[in-house]
Amino acid sequence: MPKIVISEFMDERVVANLEDGFAVVFDTTLVDDRGALLAAVADADGIIVRNRTQVNAELLDAAPGLKVVGRLGVGLDNIDLAACGARGVTVKPAHGGNAGSVAEYVLTGALILRRQAFFSSQAMLAGEWPRQALIGREIAGSILALVGFGAIARETARRAMALGMRVAAYDPHLDPGAPEWAGIERHDSLFSLLAVADVVSLHVPLTEATRHLIDGDTLGRLKPDAVLINAARGGTVDETALAHALRDGRLAGAMLDVFEQEPLPAGSVLEGVPNLILTPHIAGVTEESNARISQMTADNVRSVLEQPAEVHS
Structure with missing residues:
Protein backbone atom coordinates (compact mmCIF):
# COMPACT_ATOMS: atom_id res chain seq x y z
CA MET A 1 0.00 0.00 0.00
CA ASN A 98 -7.57 29.97 -1.22
CA ALA A 99 -7.89 32.95 -3.58
CA GLY A 100 -11.13 34.13 -1.99
CA SER A 101 -9.74 33.83 1.53
CA VAL A 102 -6.67 35.91 0.73
CA ALA A 103 -8.78 38.49 -1.11
CA GLU A 104 -11.02 38.86 1.94
CA TYR A 105 -7.97 39.26 4.17
CA VAL A 106 -6.52 42.01 1.97
CA LEU A 107 -9.78 43.95 1.87
CA THR A 108 -10.24 43.55 5.62
CA GLY A 109 -6.79 45.05 6.05
CA ALA A 110 -7.63 47.90 3.70
CA LEU A 111 -10.79 48.72 5.65
CA ILE A 112 -9.09 48.57 9.06
CA LEU A 113 -5.94 50.45 8.13
CA ARG A 114 -7.67 53.21 6.19
CA ARG A 115 -10.15 53.92 9.01
CA GLN A 116 -7.48 53.91 11.78
CA ALA A 117 -10.24 53.94 14.43
CA PHE A 118 -9.72 50.26 15.16
CA PHE A 119 -6.47 51.04 16.96
CA SER A 120 -8.31 52.96 19.70
CA SER A 121 -9.21 50.23 22.22
CA GLN A 122 -6.42 50.88 24.74
CA ALA A 123 -6.90 54.65 24.66
CA MET A 124 -10.65 54.20 25.16
CA LEU A 125 -10.12 51.89 28.13
CA ALA A 126 -7.74 54.45 29.62
CA GLY A 127 -10.57 56.99 29.61
CA GLU A 128 -9.50 58.86 26.50
CA TRP A 129 -11.84 59.88 23.68
CA PRO A 130 -9.55 60.40 20.63
CA ARG A 131 -12.34 61.05 18.19
CA GLN A 132 -10.68 63.81 16.17
CA ALA A 133 -7.35 62.01 15.96
CA LEU A 134 -8.94 58.86 14.55
CA ILE A 135 -10.97 60.26 11.70
CA GLY A 136 -9.85 57.92 8.93
CA ARG A 137 -10.52 57.52 5.25
CA GLU A 138 -12.99 55.51 3.20
CA ILE A 139 -11.73 52.89 0.80
CA ALA A 140 -14.32 53.79 -1.86
CA GLY A 141 -12.54 55.94 -4.41
CA SER A 142 -9.09 55.02 -3.10
CA ILE A 143 -6.51 53.27 -5.27
CA LEU A 144 -5.62 49.67 -4.50
CA ALA A 145 -2.18 48.98 -5.93
CA LEU A 146 -1.50 45.31 -6.61
CA VAL A 147 2.13 44.28 -6.95
CA GLY A 148 1.77 41.19 -9.09
CA PHE A 149 -1.43 40.36 -10.94
CA GLY A 150 -1.92 36.62 -10.77
CA ALA A 151 -5.06 34.72 -9.86
CA ILE A 152 -5.26 35.85 -6.22
CA ALA A 153 -4.57 39.47 -7.13
CA ARG A 154 -7.26 39.36 -9.80
CA GLU A 155 -9.79 37.98 -7.31
CA THR A 156 -8.81 40.75 -4.89
CA ALA A 157 -9.29 43.32 -7.66
CA ARG A 158 -12.74 42.00 -8.50
CA ARG A 159 -13.92 42.32 -4.93
CA ALA A 160 -12.21 45.68 -4.40
CA MET A 161 -13.98 47.20 -7.39
CA ALA A 162 -17.29 46.02 -5.97
CA LEU A 163 -16.47 48.20 -2.94
CA GLY A 164 -15.83 51.21 -5.15
CA MET A 165 -12.04 51.07 -5.14
CA ARG A 166 -9.96 51.90 -8.17
CA VAL A 167 -7.45 49.18 -8.97
CA ALA A 168 -3.96 49.62 -10.38
CA ALA A 169 -1.38 46.88 -10.85
CA TYR A 170 2.15 46.11 -11.94
CA ASP A 171 3.18 42.72 -13.28
CA PRO A 172 6.06 42.50 -15.75
CA HIS A 173 5.28 38.83 -16.40
CA LEU A 174 1.76 39.43 -17.71
CA ASP A 175 1.54 40.49 -21.35
CA PRO A 176 0.32 44.10 -21.70
CA GLY A 177 -2.34 42.91 -24.12
CA ALA A 178 -3.67 40.16 -21.86
CA PRO A 179 -7.45 40.30 -21.31
CA GLU A 180 -6.92 40.20 -17.52
CA TRP A 181 -5.98 43.89 -17.64
CA ALA A 182 -9.50 44.95 -18.61
CA GLY A 183 -10.71 47.60 -16.15
CA ILE A 184 -7.31 47.76 -14.41
CA GLU A 185 -4.88 50.68 -14.48
CA ARG A 186 -1.74 48.93 -15.69
CA HIS A 187 1.65 50.34 -14.68
CA ASP A 188 4.96 49.71 -16.42
CA SER A 189 7.06 50.12 -13.27
CA LEU A 190 6.80 49.44 -9.56
CA PHE A 191 7.78 53.03 -8.75
CA SER A 192 4.97 54.53 -10.82
CA LEU A 193 2.46 52.17 -9.20
CA LEU A 194 3.56 53.00 -5.66
CA ALA A 195 3.41 56.72 -6.35
CA VAL A 196 -0.38 56.61 -6.85
CA ALA A 197 -1.21 53.98 -4.22
CA ASP A 198 -3.49 54.43 -1.23
CA VAL A 199 -3.39 50.72 -0.35
CA VAL A 200 -0.55 48.46 -1.52
CA SER A 201 -1.00 44.69 -1.55
CA LEU A 202 1.77 42.28 -2.51
CA HIS A 203 1.04 39.26 -4.69
CA VAL A 204 4.46 37.95 -5.68
CA PRO A 205 6.48 34.80 -4.91
CA LEU A 206 9.74 35.02 -2.98
CA THR A 207 12.64 34.92 -5.43
CA GLU A 208 16.00 36.63 -5.61
CA ALA A 209 14.31 39.33 -7.69
CA THR A 210 11.54 39.95 -5.14
CA ARG A 211 13.52 39.64 -1.90
CA HIS A 212 13.16 43.00 -0.11
CA LEU A 213 11.22 44.31 -3.07
CA ILE A 214 9.64 46.67 -0.56
CA ASP A 215 12.63 48.35 1.08
CA GLY A 216 13.57 51.82 2.24
CA ASP A 217 13.70 53.11 -1.33
CA THR A 218 10.33 51.76 -2.44
CA LEU A 219 8.68 52.72 0.85
CA GLY A 220 9.91 56.24 0.20
CA ARG A 221 7.87 56.32 -3.02
CA LEU A 222 4.61 55.90 -1.09
CA LYS A 223 2.40 58.72 0.12
CA PRO A 224 2.56 59.20 3.91
CA ASP A 225 -1.12 58.26 4.24
CA ALA A 226 -0.72 55.02 2.25
CA VAL A 227 -0.92 51.58 3.87
CA LEU A 228 0.82 48.31 3.07
CA ILE A 229 -0.52 44.73 3.21
CA ASN A 230 1.63 41.64 2.71
CA ALA A 231 -0.16 38.31 2.56
CA ALA A 232 2.15 36.94 -0.12
CA ARG A 233 5.59 35.84 1.10
CA GLY A 234 7.86 36.78 3.96
CA GLY A 235 11.11 38.32 2.78
CA THR A 236 9.48 40.43 0.08
CA VAL A 237 9.31 43.24 2.65
CA ASP A 238 12.39 44.58 4.43
CA GLU A 239 10.99 44.47 7.96
CA THR A 240 13.59 46.82 9.38
CA ALA A 241 12.86 49.44 6.74
CA LEU A 242 9.12 49.04 7.33
CA ALA A 243 9.54 49.47 11.09
CA HIS A 244 11.47 52.70 10.55
CA ALA A 245 8.87 54.05 8.11
CA LEU A 246 6.01 53.39 10.54
CA ARG A 247 7.86 54.80 13.54
CA ASP A 248 8.79 57.93 11.57
CA GLY A 249 5.24 58.47 10.32
CA ARG A 250 6.25 58.01 6.68
CA LEU A 251 3.58 55.33 6.29
CA ALA A 252 0.09 55.32 7.81
CA GLY A 253 -0.10 51.61 8.62
CA ALA A 254 0.73 48.05 7.64
CA MET A 255 -0.69 44.56 8.01
CA LEU A 256 1.67 41.61 7.71
CA ASP A 257 0.68 37.96 7.53
CA VAL A 258 4.07 36.62 6.39
CA PHE A 259 7.55 37.22 7.75
CA GLU A 260 11.23 36.71 7.05
CA GLN A 261 11.36 34.28 9.98
CA GLU A 262 8.29 32.35 11.11
CA PRO A 263 7.48 32.26 14.00
CA LEU A 264 8.83 35.71 14.81
CA PRO A 265 12.09 35.68 16.77
CA ALA A 266 12.44 37.19 20.22
CA GLY A 267 13.29 40.86 19.94
CA SER A 268 11.83 41.22 16.45
CA VAL A 269 12.33 44.62 14.83
CA LEU A 270 8.55 44.76 14.55
CA GLU A 271 8.02 44.77 18.30
CA GLY A 272 6.27 47.94 19.53
CA VAL A 273 5.90 49.42 16.05
CA PRO A 274 2.82 51.68 15.80
CA ASN A 275 -0.09 51.18 13.40
CA LEU A 276 1.02 47.63 12.61
CA ILE A 277 -1.14 44.49 12.60
CA LEU A 278 0.54 41.08 12.63
CA THR A 279 -1.16 37.75 11.89
CA PRO A 280 0.41 34.23 11.80
CA HIS A 281 0.39 33.33 8.07
CA ILE A 282 -3.36 32.84 8.15
CA ALA A 283 -4.64 34.93 5.22
CA GLY A 284 -5.32 31.94 3.01
CA VAL A 285 -6.58 29.67 5.78
CA THR A 286 -10.23 29.67 6.74
CA GLU A 287 -12.38 26.70 7.68
Missing part, protein backbone atom coordinates in the same frame (compact mmCIF):
# COMPACT_ATOMS: atom_id res chain seq x y z
CA PRO A 2 1.52 3.42 -0.97
CA LYS A 3 2.58 5.58 1.95
CA ILE A 4 1.81 9.30 2.35
CA VAL A 5 3.42 11.49 5.02
CA ILE A 6 1.56 14.66 6.07
CA SER A 7 3.81 16.99 8.06
CA GLU A 8 1.53 20.01 8.61
CA PHE A 9 -2.11 20.62 9.47
CA MET A 10 -4.80 19.43 7.07
CA ASP A 11 -8.53 18.88 7.20
CA GLU A 12 -8.93 15.73 9.28
CA ARG A 13 -11.94 14.48 7.33
CA VAL A 14 -9.88 14.54 4.15
CA VAL A 15 -7.03 12.74 5.91
CA ALA A 16 -9.46 10.04 7.01
CA ASN A 17 -10.60 9.58 3.43
CA LEU A 18 -6.99 9.23 2.28
CA GLU A 19 -6.54 6.37 4.71
CA ASP A 20 -8.86 4.37 2.48
CA GLY A 21 -6.23 3.18 0.03
CA PHE A 22 -3.03 4.60 1.51
CA ALA A 23 -0.85 4.15 4.57
CA VAL A 24 -1.03 7.66 6.01
CA VAL A 25 1.31 9.18 8.60
CA PHE A 26 -0.38 12.38 9.77
CA ASP A 27 1.89 14.07 12.30
CA THR A 28 2.04 17.86 12.50
CA THR A 29 5.04 17.72 14.85
CA LEU A 30 7.21 16.49 11.97
CA VAL A 31 7.61 20.00 10.56
CA ASP A 32 9.61 20.93 13.66
CA ASP A 33 11.49 17.63 14.03
CA ARG A 34 13.68 17.22 10.99
CA GLY A 35 15.19 13.92 12.08
CA ALA A 36 11.78 12.35 12.62
CA LEU A 37 10.55 13.72 9.29
CA LEU A 38 13.49 12.25 7.39
CA ALA A 39 12.90 8.91 9.05
CA ALA A 40 9.19 9.02 8.25
CA VAL A 41 9.72 9.67 4.53
CA ALA A 42 12.32 6.91 4.10
CA ASP A 43 9.72 4.60 2.56
CA ALA A 44 7.17 7.25 1.52
CA ASP A 45 5.60 7.51 -1.90
CA GLY A 46 4.10 10.94 -1.27
CA ILE A 47 4.41 13.87 1.12
CA ILE A 48 1.90 16.64 1.80
CA VAL A 49 3.21 19.95 3.16
CA ARG A 50 2.32 23.59 3.69
CA ASN A 51 4.92 26.35 3.64
CA ARG A 52 7.19 25.41 6.55
CA THR A 53 8.36 21.94 5.57
CA GLN A 54 11.53 22.23 3.50
CA VAL A 55 11.39 19.80 0.59
CA ASN A 56 15.01 20.00 -0.48
CA ALA A 57 17.82 17.70 -1.59
CA GLU A 58 18.27 16.41 1.95
CA LEU A 59 14.67 15.27 2.19
CA LEU A 60 14.66 13.86 -1.35
CA ASP A 61 17.81 11.87 -0.61
CA ALA A 62 16.09 10.46 2.48
CA ALA A 63 13.02 9.47 0.43
CA PRO A 64 14.28 7.52 -2.61
CA GLY A 65 10.80 6.23 -3.45
CA LEU A 66 9.08 9.61 -3.35
CA LYS A 67 6.83 10.25 -6.34
CA VAL A 68 4.78 13.30 -5.44
CA VAL A 69 4.80 16.40 -3.24
CA GLY A 70 1.35 17.78 -2.49
CA ARG A 71 1.40 21.46 -1.51
CA LEU A 72 -1.47 22.73 0.65
CA GLY A 73 -1.42 26.12 -1.06
CA VAL A 74 0.37 27.66 -4.02
CA GLY A 75 3.69 29.11 -2.79
CA LEU A 76 6.62 26.90 -3.75
CA ASP A 77 9.63 28.67 -2.23
CA ASN A 78 10.00 25.87 0.37
CA ILE A 79 10.19 23.22 -2.38
CA ASP A 80 13.31 22.69 -4.49
CA LEU A 81 11.60 22.34 -7.85
CA ALA A 82 14.83 21.62 -9.73
CA ALA A 83 15.80 18.83 -7.35
CA CYS A 84 12.30 17.35 -7.56
CA GLY A 85 12.38 17.51 -11.35
CA ALA A 86 15.79 15.83 -11.50
CA ARG A 87 14.45 12.93 -9.41
CA GLY A 88 11.17 12.63 -11.29
CA VAL A 89 9.12 13.82 -8.31
CA THR A 90 5.88 15.55 -9.27
CA VAL A 91 4.99 18.75 -7.37
CA LYS A 92 1.27 19.51 -7.12
CA PRO A 93 0.16 22.86 -5.64
CA ALA A 94 -3.51 23.55 -4.87
CA HIS A 95 -4.16 26.31 -7.37
CA GLY A 96 -7.23 28.46 -6.70
CA GLY A 97 -8.18 26.94 -3.38
CA GLU A 288 -13.74 26.74 4.14
CA SER A 289 -10.44 27.19 2.30
CA ASN A 290 -8.71 24.58 4.45
CA ALA A 291 -11.35 22.04 3.46
CA ARG A 292 -11.06 23.02 -0.22
CA ILE A 293 -7.27 22.98 -0.31
CA SER A 294 -7.06 19.74 1.65
CA GLN A 295 -9.41 18.01 -0.77
CA MET A 296 -7.64 19.43 -3.81
CA THR A 297 -4.27 18.31 -2.49
CA ALA A 298 -5.51 14.84 -1.56
CA ASP A 299 -6.98 14.46 -5.03
CA ASN A 300 -3.74 15.68 -6.62
CA VAL A 301 -1.60 13.23 -4.66
CA ARG A 302 -4.03 10.37 -5.20
CA SER A 303 -4.06 10.98 -8.96
CA VAL A 304 -0.28 10.67 -9.15
CA LEU A 305 0.03 7.64 -6.90
CA GLU A 306 -2.78 5.78 -8.66
CA GLN A 307 -1.13 6.14 -12.07
CA PRO A 308 0.44 3.00 -13.56
CA ALA A 309 3.94 2.39 -12.22
CA GLU A 310 5.62 2.98 -15.59
CA VAL A 311 4.46 6.63 -15.57
CA HIS A 312 6.93 7.34 -12.73
CA SER A 313 9.89 5.56 -14.31
Whole structure:
Protein backbone atom coordinates (compact mmCIF):
# COMPACT_ATOMS: atom_id res chain seq x y z
CA MET A 1 0.00 0.00 0.00
CA PRO A 2 1.52 3.42 -0.97
CA LYS A 3 2.58 5.58 1.95
CA ILE A 4 1.81 9.30 2.35
CA VAL A 5 3.42 11.49 5.02
CA ILE A 6 1.56 14.66 6.07
CA SER A 7 3.81 16.99 8.06
CA GLU A 8 1.53 20.01 8.61
CA PHE A 9 -2.11 20.62 9.47
CA MET A 10 -4.80 19.43 7.07
CA ASP A 11 -8.53 18.88 7.20
CA GLU A 12 -8.93 15.73 9.28
CA ARG A 13 -11.94 14.48 7.33
CA VAL A 14 -9.88 14.54 4.15
CA VAL A 15 -7.03 12.74 5.91
CA ALA A 16 -9.46 10.04 7.01
CA ASN A 17 -10.60 9.58 3.43
CA LEU A 18 -6.99 9.23 2.28
CA GLU A 19 -6.54 6.37 4.71
CA ASP A 20 -8.86 4.37 2.48
CA GLY A 21 -6.23 3.18 0.03
CA PHE A 22 -3.03 4.60 1.51
CA ALA A 23 -0.85 4.15 4.57
CA VAL A 24 -1.03 7.66 6.01
CA VAL A 25 1.31 9.18 8.60
CA PHE A 26 -0.38 12.38 9.77
CA ASP A 27 1.89 14.07 12.30
CA THR A 28 2.04 17.86 12.50
CA THR A 29 5.04 17.72 14.85
CA LEU A 30 7.21 16.49 11.97
CA VAL A 31 7.61 20.00 10.56
CA ASP A 32 9.61 20.93 13.66
CA ASP A 33 11.49 17.63 14.03
CA ARG A 34 13.68 17.22 10.99
CA GLY A 35 15.19 13.92 12.08
CA ALA A 36 11.78 12.35 12.62
CA LEU A 37 10.55 13.72 9.29
CA LEU A 38 13.49 12.25 7.39
CA ALA A 39 12.90 8.91 9.05
CA ALA A 40 9.19 9.02 8.25
CA VAL A 41 9.72 9.67 4.53
CA ALA A 42 12.32 6.91 4.10
CA ASP A 43 9.72 4.60 2.56
CA ALA A 44 7.17 7.25 1.52
CA ASP A 45 5.60 7.51 -1.90
CA GLY A 46 4.10 10.94 -1.27
CA ILE A 47 4.41 13.87 1.12
CA ILE A 48 1.90 16.64 1.80
CA VAL A 49 3.21 19.95 3.16
CA ARG A 50 2.32 23.59 3.69
CA ASN A 51 4.92 26.35 3.64
CA ARG A 52 7.19 25.41 6.55
CA THR A 53 8.36 21.94 5.57
CA GLN A 54 11.53 22.23 3.50
CA VAL A 55 11.39 19.80 0.59
CA ASN A 56 15.01 20.00 -0.48
CA ALA A 57 17.82 17.70 -1.59
CA GLU A 58 18.27 16.41 1.95
CA LEU A 59 14.67 15.27 2.19
CA LEU A 60 14.66 13.86 -1.35
CA ASP A 61 17.81 11.87 -0.61
CA ALA A 62 16.09 10.46 2.48
CA ALA A 63 13.02 9.47 0.43
CA PRO A 64 14.28 7.52 -2.61
CA GLY A 65 10.80 6.23 -3.45
CA LEU A 66 9.08 9.61 -3.35
CA LYS A 67 6.83 10.25 -6.34
CA VAL A 68 4.78 13.30 -5.44
CA VAL A 69 4.80 16.40 -3.24
CA GLY A 70 1.35 17.78 -2.49
CA ARG A 71 1.40 21.46 -1.51
CA LEU A 72 -1.47 22.73 0.65
CA GLY A 73 -1.42 26.12 -1.06
CA VAL A 74 0.37 27.66 -4.02
CA GLY A 75 3.69 29.11 -2.79
CA LEU A 76 6.62 26.90 -3.75
CA ASP A 77 9.63 28.67 -2.23
CA ASN A 78 10.00 25.87 0.37
CA ILE A 79 10.19 23.22 -2.38
CA ASP A 80 13.31 22.69 -4.49
CA LEU A 81 11.60 22.34 -7.85
CA ALA A 82 14.83 21.62 -9.73
CA ALA A 83 15.80 18.83 -7.35
CA CYS A 84 12.30 17.35 -7.56
CA GLY A 85 12.38 17.51 -11.35
CA ALA A 86 15.79 15.83 -11.50
CA ARG A 87 14.45 12.93 -9.41
CA GLY A 88 11.17 12.63 -11.29
CA VAL A 89 9.12 13.82 -8.31
CA THR A 90 5.88 15.55 -9.27
CA VAL A 91 4.99 18.75 -7.37
CA LYS A 92 1.27 19.51 -7.12
CA PRO A 93 0.16 22.86 -5.64
CA ALA A 94 -3.51 23.55 -4.87
CA HIS A 95 -4.16 26.31 -7.37
CA GLY A 96 -7.23 28.46 -6.70
CA GLY A 97 -8.18 26.94 -3.38
CA ASN A 98 -7.57 29.97 -1.22
CA ALA A 99 -7.89 32.95 -3.58
CA GLY A 100 -11.13 34.13 -1.99
CA SER A 101 -9.74 33.83 1.53
CA VAL A 102 -6.67 35.91 0.73
CA ALA A 103 -8.78 38.49 -1.11
CA GLU A 104 -11.02 38.86 1.94
CA TYR A 105 -7.97 39.26 4.17
CA VAL A 106 -6.52 42.01 1.97
CA LEU A 107 -9.78 43.95 1.87
CA THR A 108 -10.24 43.55 5.62
CA GLY A 109 -6.79 45.05 6.05
CA ALA A 110 -7.63 47.90 3.70
CA LEU A 111 -10.79 48.72 5.65
CA ILE A 112 -9.09 48.57 9.06
CA LEU A 113 -5.94 50.45 8.13
CA ARG A 114 -7.67 53.21 6.19
CA ARG A 115 -10.15 53.92 9.01
CA GLN A 116 -7.48 53.91 11.78
CA ALA A 117 -10.24 53.94 14.43
CA PHE A 118 -9.72 50.26 15.16
CA PHE A 119 -6.47 51.04 16.96
CA SER A 120 -8.31 52.96 19.70
CA SER A 121 -9.21 50.23 22.22
CA GLN A 122 -6.42 50.88 24.74
CA ALA A 123 -6.90 54.65 24.66
CA MET A 124 -10.65 54.20 25.16
CA LEU A 125 -10.12 51.89 28.13
CA ALA A 126 -7.74 54.45 29.62
CA GLY A 127 -10.57 56.99 29.61
CA GLU A 128 -9.50 58.86 26.50
CA TRP A 129 -11.84 59.88 23.68
CA PRO A 130 -9.55 60.40 20.63
CA ARG A 131 -12.34 61.05 18.19
CA GLN A 132 -10.68 63.81 16.17
CA ALA A 133 -7.35 62.01 15.96
CA LEU A 134 -8.94 58.86 14.55
CA ILE A 135 -10.97 60.26 11.70
CA GLY A 136 -9.85 57.92 8.93
CA ARG A 137 -10.52 57.52 5.25
CA GLU A 138 -12.99 55.51 3.20
CA ILE A 139 -11.73 52.89 0.80
CA ALA A 140 -14.32 53.79 -1.86
CA GLY A 141 -12.54 55.94 -4.41
CA SER A 142 -9.09 55.02 -3.10
CA ILE A 143 -6.51 53.27 -5.27
CA LEU A 144 -5.62 49.67 -4.50
CA ALA A 145 -2.18 48.98 -5.93
CA LEU A 146 -1.50 45.31 -6.61
CA VAL A 147 2.13 44.28 -6.95
CA GLY A 148 1.77 41.19 -9.09
CA PHE A 149 -1.43 40.36 -10.94
CA GLY A 150 -1.92 36.62 -10.77
CA ALA A 151 -5.06 34.72 -9.86
CA ILE A 152 -5.26 35.85 -6.22
CA ALA A 153 -4.57 39.47 -7.13
CA ARG A 154 -7.26 39.36 -9.80
CA GLU A 155 -9.79 37.98 -7.31
CA THR A 156 -8.81 40.75 -4.89
CA ALA A 157 -9.29 43.32 -7.66
CA ARG A 158 -12.74 42.00 -8.50
CA ARG A 159 -13.92 42.32 -4.93
CA ALA A 160 -12.21 45.68 -4.40
CA MET A 161 -13.98 47.20 -7.39
CA ALA A 162 -17.29 46.02 -5.97
CA LEU A 163 -16.47 48.20 -2.94
CA GLY A 164 -15.83 51.21 -5.15
CA MET A 165 -12.04 51.07 -5.14
CA ARG A 166 -9.96 51.90 -8.17
CA VAL A 167 -7.45 49.18 -8.97
CA ALA A 168 -3.96 49.62 -10.38
CA ALA A 169 -1.38 46.88 -10.85
CA TYR A 170 2.15 46.11 -11.94
CA ASP A 171 3.18 42.72 -13.28
CA PRO A 172 6.06 42.50 -15.75
CA HIS A 173 5.28 38.83 -16.40
CA LEU A 174 1.76 39.43 -17.71
CA ASP A 175 1.54 40.49 -21.35
CA PRO A 176 0.32 44.10 -21.70
CA GLY A 177 -2.34 42.91 -24.12
CA ALA A 178 -3.67 40.16 -21.86
CA PRO A 179 -7.45 40.30 -21.31
CA GLU A 180 -6.92 40.20 -17.52
CA TRP A 181 -5.98 43.89 -17.64
CA ALA A 182 -9.50 44.95 -18.61
CA GLY A 183 -10.71 47.60 -16.15
CA ILE A 184 -7.31 47.76 -14.41
CA GLU A 185 -4.88 50.68 -14.48
CA ARG A 186 -1.74 48.93 -15.69
CA HIS A 187 1.65 50.34 -14.68
CA ASP A 188 4.96 49.71 -16.42
CA SER A 189 7.06 50.12 -13.27
CA LEU A 190 6.80 49.44 -9.56
CA PHE A 191 7.78 53.03 -8.75
CA SER A 192 4.97 54.53 -10.82
CA LEU A 193 2.46 52.17 -9.20
CA LEU A 194 3.56 53.00 -5.66
CA ALA A 195 3.41 56.72 -6.35
CA VAL A 196 -0.38 56.61 -6.85
CA ALA A 197 -1.21 53.98 -4.22
CA ASP A 198 -3.49 54.43 -1.23
CA VAL A 199 -3.39 50.72 -0.35
CA VAL A 200 -0.55 48.46 -1.52
CA SER A 201 -1.00 44.69 -1.55
CA LEU A 202 1.77 42.28 -2.51
CA HIS A 203 1.04 39.26 -4.69
CA VAL A 204 4.46 37.95 -5.68
CA PRO A 205 6.48 34.80 -4.91
CA LEU A 206 9.74 35.02 -2.98
CA THR A 207 12.64 34.92 -5.43
CA GLU A 208 16.00 36.63 -5.61
CA ALA A 209 14.31 39.33 -7.69
CA THR A 210 11.54 39.95 -5.14
CA ARG A 211 13.52 39.64 -1.90
CA HIS A 212 13.16 43.00 -0.11
CA LEU A 213 11.22 44.31 -3.07
CA ILE A 214 9.64 46.67 -0.56
CA ASP A 215 12.63 48.35 1.08
CA GLY A 216 13.57 51.82 2.24
CA ASP A 217 13.70 53.11 -1.33
CA THR A 218 10.33 51.76 -2.44
CA LEU A 219 8.68 52.72 0.85
CA GLY A 220 9.91 56.24 0.20
CA ARG A 221 7.87 56.32 -3.02
CA LEU A 222 4.61 55.90 -1.09
CA LYS A 223 2.40 58.72 0.12
CA PRO A 224 2.56 59.20 3.91
CA ASP A 225 -1.12 58.26 4.24
CA ALA A 226 -0.72 55.02 2.25
CA VAL A 227 -0.92 51.58 3.87
CA LEU A 228 0.82 48.31 3.07
CA ILE A 229 -0.52 44.73 3.21
CA ASN A 230 1.63 41.64 2.71
CA ALA A 231 -0.16 38.31 2.56
CA ALA A 232 2.15 36.94 -0.12
CA ARG A 233 5.59 35.84 1.10
CA GLY A 234 7.86 36.78 3.96
CA GLY A 235 11.11 38.32 2.78
CA THR A 236 9.48 40.43 0.08
CA VAL A 237 9.31 43.24 2.65
CA ASP A 238 12.39 44.58 4.43
CA GLU A 239 10.99 44.47 7.96
CA THR A 240 13.59 46.82 9.38
CA ALA A 241 12.86 49.44 6.74
CA LEU A 242 9.12 49.04 7.33
CA ALA A 243 9.54 49.47 11.09
CA HIS A 244 11.47 52.70 10.55
CA ALA A 245 8.87 54.05 8.11
CA LEU A 246 6.01 53.39 10.54
CA ARG A 247 7.86 54.80 13.54
CA ASP A 248 8.79 57.93 11.57
CA GLY A 249 5.24 58.47 10.32
CA ARG A 250 6.25 58.01 6.68
CA LEU A 251 3.58 55.33 6.29
CA ALA A 252 0.09 55.32 7.81
CA GLY A 253 -0.10 51.61 8.62
CA ALA A 254 0.73 48.05 7.64
CA MET A 255 -0.69 44.56 8.01
CA LEU A 256 1.67 41.61 7.71
CA ASP A 257 0.68 37.96 7.53
CA VAL A 258 4.07 36.62 6.39
CA PHE A 259 7.55 37.22 7.75
CA GLU A 260 11.23 36.71 7.05
CA GLN A 261 11.36 34.28 9.98
CA GLU A 262 8.29 32.35 11.11
CA PRO A 263 7.48 32.26 14.00
CA LEU A 264 8.83 35.71 14.81
CA PRO A 265 12.09 35.68 16.77
CA ALA A 266 12.44 37.19 20.22
CA GLY A 267 13.29 40.86 19.94
CA SER A 268 11.83 41.22 16.45
CA VAL A 269 12.33 44.62 14.83
CA LEU A 270 8.55 44.76 14.55
CA GLU A 271 8.02 44.77 18.30
CA GLY A 272 6.27 47.94 19.53
CA VAL A 273 5.90 49.42 16.05
CA PRO A 274 2.82 51.68 15.80
CA ASN A 275 -0.09 51.18 13.40
CA LEU A 276 1.02 47.63 12.61
CA ILE A 277 -1.14 44.49 12.60
CA LEU A 278 0.54 41.08 12.63
CA THR A 279 -1.16 37.75 11.89
CA PRO A 280 0.41 34.23 11.80
CA HIS A 281 0.39 33.33 8.07
CA ILE A 282 -3.36 32.84 8.15
CA ALA A 283 -4.64 34.93 5.22
CA GLY A 284 -5.32 31.94 3.01
CA VAL A 285 -6.58 29.67 5.78
CA THR A 286 -10.23 29.67 6.74
CA GLU A 287 -12.38 26.70 7.68
CA GLU A 288 -13.74 26.74 4.14
CA SER A 289 -10.44 27.19 2.30
CA ASN A 290 -8.71 24.58 4.45
CA ALA A 291 -11.35 22.04 3.46
CA ARG A 292 -11.06 23.02 -0.22
CA ILE A 293 -7.27 22.98 -0.31
CA SER A 294 -7.06 19.74 1.65
CA GLN A 295 -9.41 18.01 -0.77
CA MET A 296 -7.64 19.43 -3.81
CA THR A 297 -4.27 18.31 -2.49
CA ALA A 298 -5.51 14.84 -1.56
CA ASP A 299 -6.98 14.46 -5.03
CA ASN A 300 -3.74 15.68 -6.62
CA VAL A 301 -1.60 13.23 -4.66
CA ARG A 302 -4.03 10.37 -5.20
CA SER A 303 -4.06 10.98 -8.96
CA VAL A 304 -0.28 10.67 -9.15
CA LEU A 305 0.03 7.64 -6.90
CA GLU A 306 -2.78 5.78 -8.66
CA GLN A 307 -1.13 6.14 -12.07
CA PRO A 308 0.44 3.00 -13.56
CA ALA A 309 3.94 2.39 -12.22
CA GLU A 310 5.62 2.98 -15.59
CA VAL A 311 4.46 6.63 -15.57
CA HIS A 312 6.93 7.34 -12.73
CA SER A 313 9.89 5.56 -14.31
